[in-house]
Amino acid sequence: MIRSSIQKRRNFLRKIGAGVTATLLAPGTQLLANDSPHYPRLPFRGEDGPLDEKYWEMVKRQFLIAPDKMIVNAANLCPSPHFIYEKVNQYTDALARDVSFQNRAVFAKVREEALTMLAEYLGVSTAEVAITRNTSESNNIIVNGIDFKPSDEVILWEQNHPTNLIAWQNRARREGFKVKVIAVPAQPSSPEELLQAFTKAATPNTRLIAFSHISNVSGLAMPAKEICSMAREKGILTLVDGAQSFGFLDLDLKDIGCSFYSGSAHKWLMGPLENGVLYVDEAHQATIWPNIIAAGWQEDHSTLDEKVAVLGQRNTPSTSAMPDIIAFHQSIGKANVEARVRQLNTYLKAQIGKHLPQAEFTTPLSETLSGGVTILRIPGQEPRKLFDQLYRDFGIAGAPTGGLRISPNIYCTLKDMDKVVGALKTIVT
Secondary structure, three states: OHHHHHHHHHHHHHHHOOOOOOOEEEOOEEEOOOOOOOOOOOOOOOOOOOOOHHHHHHHHOOEOOOOOOEEOEOOOOOOOEHHHHHHHHHHHHHHHHOOOHHHHHHHHHHHHHHHHHHHHHHOOOHHHEEEEOOHHHHHHHHHOOEOOOOOOEEEEEOOOOHHHOHHHHHHHHHHOOEEEEEOOOOOOOOHHHHHHHHHHHOOOOEEEEEEEOEOOOOOEEOOHHHHHHHHHHOOOEEEEEOOOOOOOOOOOHHHHOOOEEEEEOOOOOOOOOOOEEEEEOHHHHHHEOOOOOOOOOOOOOOOHHHHHOOOOOOOHHHHOOHHHHHHHHHHHOHHHHHHHHHHHHHHHHHHHHHHOOOOEEOOOOOOOOEOOOEEEEOOOOOHHHHHHHHHHHHOEEOEOOOOEEEEOOOOOOHHHHHHHHHHHHHHHO
16 A cells, blocks of 8 residues: 555656645645646656756756755755645644544645655665664664664774764763774875774774764765775764765665764755654664653564654644655656765866866865865964855855855756855955
């Protein structure tokens, strides 16, 4: 039945780009938008020719971005396509009209569909994924869910997010196991150089290695598959923080071979707020204790979601939009999304190098060693002032993280990257 509903959703998306297929009943109202004419037609991969700039300009029109604003802060928060907001609003409205158990029963069905589609998107089984509230919660489920002995050691990358760094250090202070924080070369010559830093740090006492897939403060991308392979050979668990890769990279978690993976829907996936993902390889699920046990939790759970994501009352209308954003990505093509984000960043770096040769990149120029995050500094310019002036004078919303951080997603165009460069040139000359 779930497979059937997924196929129906895909067929619908192939007709109108995106929409709502689940039904939520309010008193006298059936919320079913399958035939709504206001959803624009979105050509799909290979259907109407190559994915050229006209295609990506059309993708951009699926978003409610103000015409005088440019959002290049995917590393923090992305806008969603309009139909995601509409879906959440429809379900929120219906819930406000009728909060009965009977009316809310539909949310469990849509969540099941979301889990199935999410698992397919990540290349794993449905039993191995849970929908959390964000990357932070997913990381902390792992941080606080594994038993450690005083002799155990955890290796962390110094550029990890606090939820995958400070959280470990706080628990280690309570319980006495060792945390080793390592650095890697700022401008590595190859992925092997990054792998070597973790290989050298590992000891017979190392129980787990935790690292950001892509750094939010430097834009440096880790060779996750190689690190996980090395760790697996040594009997070491791995936690990959995918805040900057989930929704951007064409992921196959079984190919990467990590023990655990975390991510947020509100970043590169461009999905509804307050939804995250946690993957735990089935071989390691017995080692994880739940952090929260709320009403409805059962000892005889059969999936990860049932084990760690029964968190009490949640924003269920938001989660109901997860199937739609996953279908949106799949309609464009995961590989096409990754290629587009890489194209935007490669073009941006090249244009900055051409027109602002004094700029210093924190992020490696190599696509192999970077992702969708570009961070730079311009001598004589304070990053926060640049960040403020770009927004105040040009409507360009980036971030002052690690320098001036520009992280464009598929709702951006090459013309937008030219505008960023032009604005910077105006400010510094």
